[in-house]
Structure formats: C-alpha cells, structure tokens
Amino acid sequence: xxxxxxxxxxxxxxxxxNASRNAxxxxxxxxxxxxxxxxxxxxxxxxxxxxxxxxxxxRLGISSDxxxxxxxxxxxxxxxxxxxxxxxxxxxxxxxxxxxVPTNLSNIIDVNxxxxxxxxxxxxxxxxxxxxxxxxxxxxxxxxLGSRIxxxxxxxxNFNWASTAIGVLHPSLAQPLSxxxxxxxxxxxxxxxxxxxxxxxxLARKTLQRLFGDKWHEQAYDGPDxxxxxxxxxxxxxxxxxxxxxxxxxxxxxxxxxxxAHITGGGVADNFQRVLQNGLGAExxxxxxxxxxxxxxxxxxxxxxxxxxxxWNMGNGMLLVVAPEAADAVVQQLTALGYAAQVAGxxxxxxxxxxxxxxxxxxxx
Amino acid sequence: xxxxxxxxxxxxxxxxxNASRNAxxxxxxxxxxxxxxxxxxxxxxxxxxxxxxxxxxxRLGISSDxxxxxxxxxxxxxxxxxxxxxxxxxxxxxxxxxxxVPTNLSNIIDVNxxxxxxxxxxxxxxxxxxxxxxxxxxxxxxxxLGSRIxxxxxxxxNFNWASTAIGVLHPSLAQPLSxxxxxxxxxxxxxxxxxxxxxxxxLARKTLQRLFGDKWHEQAYDGPDxxxxxxxxxxxxxxxxxxxxxxxxxxxxxxxxxxxAHITGGGVADNFQRVLQNGLGAExxxxxxxxxxxxxxxxxxxxxxxxxxxxWNMGNGMLLVVAPEAADAVVQQLTALGYAAQVAGxxxxxxxxxxxxxxxxxxxx
Numbered sequence: 001x002x003x004x005x006x007x008x009x010x011x012x013x014x015x016x017x018n019a020s021r022n023a024x025x026x027x028x029x030x031x032x033x034x035x036x037x038x039x040x041x042x043x044x045x046x047x048x049x050x051x052x053x054x055x056x057x058x059r060l061g062i063s064s065d066x067x068x069x070x071x072x073x074x075x076x077x078x079x080x081x082x083x084x085x086x087x088x089x090x091x092x093x094x095x096x097x098x099x100x101v102p103t104n105l106s107n108i109i110d111v112n113x114x115x116x117x118x119x120x121x122x123x124x125x126x127x128x129x130x131x132x133x134x135x136x137x138x139x140x141x142x143x144x145l146g147s148r149i150x151x152x153x154x155x156x157x158n159f160n161w162a163s164t165a166i167g168v169l170h171p172s173l174a175q176p177l178s179x180x181x182x183x184x185x186x187x188x189x190x191x192x193x194x195x196x197x198x199x200x201x202x203l204a205r206k207t208l209q210r211l212f213g214d215k216w217h218e219q220a221y222d223g224p225d226x227x228x229x230x231x232x233x234x235x236x237x238x239x240x241x242x243x244x245x246x247x248x249x250x251x252x253x254x255x256x257x258x259x260x261a262h263i264t265g266g267g268v269a270d271n272f273q274r275v276l277q278n279g280l281g282a283e284x285x286x287x288x289x290x291x292x293x294x295x296x297x298x299x300x301x302x303x304x305x306x307x308x309x310x311x312w313n314m315g316n317g318m319l320l321v322v323a324p325e326a327a328d329a330v331v332q333q334l335t336a337l338g339y340a341a342q343v344a345g346x347x348x349x350x351x352x353x354x355x356x357x358x359x360x361x362x363x364x365x
Numbered sequence: 366x367x368x369x370x371x372x373x374x375x376x377x378x379x380x381x382x383n384a385s386r387n388a389x390x391x392x393x394x395x396x397x398x399x400x401x402x403x404x405x406x407x408x409x410x411x412x413x414x415x416x417x418x419x420x421x422x423x424r425l426g427i428s429s430d431x432x433x434x435x436x437x438x439x440x441x442x443x444x445x446x447x448x449x450x451x452x453x454x455x456x457x458x459x460x461x462x463x464x465x466v467p468t469n470l471s472n473i474i475d476v477n478x479x480x481x482x483x484x485x486x487x488x489x490x491x492x493x494x495x496x497x498x499x500x501x502x503x504x505x506x507x508x509x510l511g512s513r514i515x516x517x518x519x520x521x522x523n524f525n526w527a528s529t530a531i532g533v534l535h536p537s538l539a540q541p542l543s544x545x546x547x548x549x550x551x552x553x554x555x556x557x558x559x560x561x562x563x564x565x566x567x568l569a570r571k572t573l574q575r576l577f578g579d580k581w582h583e584q585a586y587d588g589p590d591x592x593x594x595x596x597x598x599x600x601x602x603x604x605x606x607x608x609x610x611x612x613x614x615x616x617x618x619x620x621x622x623x624x625x626a627h628i629t630g631g632g633v634a635d636n637f638q639r640v641l642q643n644g645l646g647a648e649x650x651x652x653x654x655x656x657x658x659x660x661x662x663x664x665x666x667x668x669x670x671x672x673x674x675x676x677w678n679m680g681n682g683m684l685l686v687v688a689p690e691a692a693d694a695v696v697q698q699l700t701a702l703g704y705a706a707q708v709a710g711x712x713x714x715x716x717x718x719x720x721x722x723x724x725x726x727x728x729x730x
Binding site: 164 | 516
C-alpha cells in the first residue's frame with residue numbers, strides 16, 4: 001500500500017511508518033545504557049508494540065498510545081465518560097497481545113483551557129475502565145497548553161489524551177507472545193468488536209462530513225442497530241471493548257495461546273500479519289461481519305471493502321492463534337466471560353493473508 | 366496564592382490544582398485493583414509526583430509529564446534537537462527527587478501533520494539526553510491529529526510532546542525520599558539551573574510579546590550572558606540540565622540525602638514546601654542568583670520578584686536536604702561531577718519558607 005493509494009483521510013500511512021521506524025532506530029541506540037542494569041530491554045523484539053524490560057526477576061512490558069481524533073466525537077456529543085475505555089483499550093490490549101497482563105497506567109491530558117467538569121468525567125470513565133480491567137492508575141498529568149490544542153468549536157474543553165501502561169509477563173509464558181510458536185493448522189479465534197475502537201476516525205468523519213455537512217453527528221443513524229444509537233455521533237462514540245481481562249483469563253486457564261493480534265490502525269490483515277512468522281500465512285473465512293455502522297458507512301459513502309478493511313477493524317478487535325485442538329474450548333471460555341468469540345480461520349503453510357468476507361475475497365502480502 | 370492573584374499567564378494555578386487533586390482521587394480508587402498483585406501501589410504517597418509500584422521484590426516509580434509551551438520556542442527558531450533534554454528532565458528529575466533512579470522512558474509525540482525531519486531531530490535530542498542520563502527509550506508513539514494540534518504558524522511541524530518514565534528505588538533507600546527523615550538544622554544544597562527548564566513560558570512569552578511584538582524571539586538579547594544567546598529566542602530555548610545522574614551518584618556514594626525538590630511550575634518555595642514535613646520550615650539565604658534571562662525579563666517587563674519566584678526556578682533547579690555534616694562533601698561531589706552546587710540554607714523548626722534574595726525577603730506559608 002503506497003501513500004498515493006490512500007483514500008481521503010488526510011494522512012499518509014507510509015510517511016507515518018517511516019517516521020516510526022526512524023524513531024525506533026534512535027530509541028534502540030539507547031538500549032545499551034541499561035545493559036546489565038535494572039530496566040534492561042529484552043532483545044529480539046524489533047517492531048513489537050510492547051517492549052519487554054527487566055527488573056531483577058520481573059519481566060515487564062510497556063506500551064504508549066492515545067485515542068486520536070475519536071475525541072472529536074465526545075466533544076460533538078458533549079459526553080466524556082466513555083473515552084476512558086478507549087484509552088485503556090489501546091495500551092492494555094497491545095500489552096496482552098504480547099503476553100503482558102496490564103497492571104498500571106499513567107495518563108496525560110493536554111487541554112486548551114481547563115474544564116474541571118470535563119476532566120472529572122474523563123477520569124470517572126478511566127476509573128470505570130480500570131476497574132473493569134484491574135489496572136491501577138498510578139500516574140497522571142494535566143497540561144494546559146492554550147492554542148497548542150484544537151478541536152470541535154464550542155466544546156467545553158478541547159483536549160488530547162494518551163496513556164502509558166505497564167504490564168507483567170504472564171507467569172505461564174517463557175517469552176512474550178510473538179507468534180514464533182505458531183504452526184500451520186493452528187486455529188484463529190476472533191473476538192468481536194462492538195465499536196471502531198480508536199482507529200479509522202479520519203476516514204469516517206470525512207465521509208460523514210461530505211454526506212451530511214458540519215452537523216453530521218446529529219444526523220439520524222439508520223443502521224440495523226439504530227435502536228441503540230440514535231445518531232451517527234452516538235454510533236461512532238461507542239466505547240472500546242477491553243480484551244485484556246479475557247485473554248489473561250485464557251492464559252490463567254493454561255490455554256495454548258501461540259499469538260495474538262490487537263486490530264488497530266491498518267485493519268485486520270496488517271495487524272494480523274505481525275504475528276505470522278516463519279513464512280506462515282492465514283485464511284480467515286469466518287470473521288465476524290462488519291460492525292453495522294461500518295457496513296452502513298460503506299454503503300452510503302461508496303467506500304470499497306478493500307479500503308474499509310484497511311482502515312477499520314470491521315467488527316473484529318482481537319485475533320488469537322491457538323492450538324487447533326483447543327479452539328473450541330477457547331471460544332467457550334471467552335463466551336462464558338461475556339465476550340463474543342468464534343473460530344475465524346486457520347494458519348497456512350503458505351505466506352499471505354486471505355480474508356473471505358461477504359464483500360468477496362481480499363488477499364494481502 | 367489564589368487564582369485572582371495570578372499575573373497575566375492565561376492560566377489559573379488554583380483551578381489546575383483542583384482538577385489535579387480530583388483526578389488523583391479518581392486514580393486512588395483504582396489502587397485496590399492490584400491489592401496483593403504485581404503492580405500494587407505503595408501507600409502513603411499522597412500528593413507525590415512519582416508513584417511507587419511494586420513487582421515482586423522490585424520497587425518502581427513512575428512519572429509522566431510534558432514540556433508544555435516551550436515547544437513554541439523550538440518552532441520559532443526551527444531548532445528541535447535540544448527539547449529531548451527538557452522532556453527527560455521533567456520526568457527523570459521528578460523520579461530522582463523521590464529516590465527512584467530513572468531507567469526507561471516512553472514518549473508520545475502528537476503532531477498536526479508529520480514532518481519526518483522534525484521527528485528525526487526530536488528523537489536525536491531525546492537519544493542524546495537519554496545517553497546522558499542512562500535511560501533506555503523503550504516505548505513511543507507518534508500520533509497525527511491534524512487540527513487538534515496548534516502552534517507557531519509556518520513551523521515545519523506543530524506538536525506536543527510528553528513522556529512517562531520509570532525508575533527503580535535506589536538500593537540504599539528503605540523508602541522513597543519524602544522529607545520525612547529531615548530535621549531542623551539540616552542543610553539545603555541547591556543545584557544551579559542554566560535554563561527555564563519547561564516551566565513559566567506563558568509568563569515569559571506574554572511579557573516578550575507585549576514588549577517586542579510578534580517576532581519577539583528575534584529581538585537581540587541583552588542580558589549579561591548575551592555572548593551565549595544572541596536573541597531572546599535563544600535565551601529561552603536553552604535546554605534543561607538533567608540532575609538525575611548527579612543525585613543518583615550521591616546516593617551511590619552513600620550521602621545522607623533526606624529529601625529533594627525538583628523546582629518546576631510553582632517556583633522554589635512551592636516545590637520545596639512539599640519536602641517539608643512535621644511542621645518544619647526553611648531559611649534559604651544563599652540560593653543561586655536568578656538566571657540572567659529571568660533577571661533581565663523582570664527588569665524590562667516590570668515583573669516583581671514575588672511573581673518571578675512563583676513562576677520561574679530563578680536559577681535553582683533542584684534543592685537537596687542533607688545532614689548538615691555532609692553538606693560540604695555533597696557540594697564537592699556535585700562540583701566534581703560538573704554541576705554548580707552550593708549550600709543554600711537550612712531547615713528550621715518553625716514552619717514557613719523564607720527566601721533571602723537580592724530583591725529582598727520573600728516569605729511563604
């Protein structure tokens with residue numbers, strides 16, 4: 001996928017990837033500062049989202065991320081107490097996808113001009129999300145940055161919100177989950193996503209702006225789940241489901257987990273390819289169907305399936321690679337925990353990821 | 366200090382403190398999620414900047430902060446490779462002031478539109494600062510947020526930059542440094558600051574804007590150190606000195622450190638009062654003189670000393686409380702490490718902080 005092929009999102013994925021790679025190269029040069037000392041980074045995790053660092057016998061992971069432009073939805077709807085779920089999901093689920101059980105989170109709120117009440121609502125939601133996922137909020141900062149922060153005009157407060165989470169390698173794992181132990185024939189279990197999570201909002205917003213104008217968030221939503229979401233704003237603000245408690249429970253139960261992919265920016269195939277090592281590929285012919293709001297946006301916005309699967313999770317927020325004989329038990333346990341899960345496909349000896357979805361067959365790599 | 370007394374900085378310190386206290390109250394409610402588990406927060410650190418969390422035998426500290434509006438200076442001067450020192454200083458020196466030796470740092474760059482070259486310069490500076498302070502950069506994120514980010518018009522890139530640092534409690538310490546062990550008669554050792562660090566820029570910028578107009582950064586700087594800083598922009602962009610290696614070296618040498626205050630927003634007295642427990646006070650009659658640029662800004666901007674000492678570090682970036690008989694040795698060791706340090710005063714049995722400076726006597730509390 002080259003920069004010139006990207007739809008009208010305003011961003012170049014390739015430029016971003018290049019800058020991230022370069023930033024990581026600078027970071028890597030600092031690893032030797034901790035050689036043989038507390039905080040020494042583990043080797044061989046190039047390109048991973050959650051870096052392993054060691055303190056004595058303890059093996060910790062660390063992950064940083066924000067919730068991007070989803071915040072504009074909260075500003076448009078003047079409703080701030082669900083964003084905490086999005087904030088926790090981004091880092092906690094990156095950590096658990098690498099085998100680290102999230103334990104602590106530190107958050108930074110950059111605001112233009114402080115609103116005590118908005119910060120209170122944000123923190124209430126963060127508290128709720130951290131109770132849900134058994135994470136202690138052990139650090140935080142609120143910075144008033146004036147005109148350095150922008151957002152939806154007339155909102156009580158404009159802000160950006162990011163966090164850094166720490167986790168501890170699950171005691172059953174000798175190494176972080178990387179997909180290195182995966183084999184052809186392994187089952188892929190999908191966990192359903194009831195929301196956009198925090199990705200793909202630029203494409204969604206620009207499409208709705210084009211169709212409905214400036215007040216697109218007030219437009220009646222007419223997807224099959226319209227009873228739940230009266231407006232397009234409501235449909236897009238739906239909070240992230242946090243998967244880390246469910247995946248941690250699988251590890252606690254000794255399920256043979258061989259890899260996990262948190263589906264964020266880049267969509268199903270791009271994120272799943274990171275767990276495919278040793279030349280393996282995958283065929284995913286039983287993914288969850290697209291989130292109704294995504295499906296409806298494709299229809300009314302004329303967005304091709306190829307594009308939608310590149311920018312949105314399309315209803316699948318986490319993919320797990322498990323030994324084939326354990327797949328049914330894994331699905332059962334996830335279901336018992338209240339998560340929607342199903343066997344979505346299998347690993348193949350040949351490279352490349354094929355998605356067989358209602359819109360047709362999509363091939364990657 | 367009440368909100369109505371603040372000079373023209375655009376911000377209310379009291380409103381910010383209230384929101385921070387409320388955010389901390391929400392955070393504290395999540396501590397029990399880790400009771401008896403990895404990542405359990407230590408008790409009794411209310412109001413501390415660096416929270417202690419425990420993993421097995423390991424006792425870690427975590428601290429988050431950004432570099433605020435100092436970034437506008439870099440944008441005005443189109444020079445980005447020194448901000449890394451500011452970023453590291455904010456969190457690393459909060460950690461070491463609590464007795465945690467910083468080991469790892471994760472950073473988040475929020476940008477309007479990505480500039481590969483600016484990110485490269487930022488990361489080069491961060492690399493340099495982390496080499497200086499023996500910190501491994503083990504996490505990072507670059508987020509393109511479009512119009513949610515503002516800054517100096519025409520800059521190659523507008524951005525905000527924050528980080529979360531982790532540290533390990535120095536092995537010589539049974540508890541984090543809090544000032545609880547301090548006694549009347551203890552010596553206060555000041556470490557000189559050669560820059561504003563990352564605080565007080567709103568007051569500085571507004572003053573210069575008023576005096577010199579929009580292009581104030583190009584105005585010739587006429588302080589006594591003008592040979593080093595041709596323009597006011599250069600004088601204000603001067604990077605932070607990172608104290609953590611020096612304070613860690615004191616702990617390594619077994620110096621009887623009983624408290625430490627990192628002088629950031631709020632100035633000398635407000636930050637130093639945090640280490641004064643059990644009703645103690647302090648008399649500081651031999652602080653380093655104000656940074657020349659701060660002194661000059663007071664003169665040309667008509668800023669009273671009371672205000673300046675409330676918003677700026679005034680040349681003193683870290684204050685250490687040490688047993689009186691060790692004060693000279695501590696100063697000697699710091700000097701040998703290349704830091705400017707001197708005995709600045711002493712603890713008193715009576716509450717309140719008195720600063721005896723060239724501008725007169727300033728009393729707090």
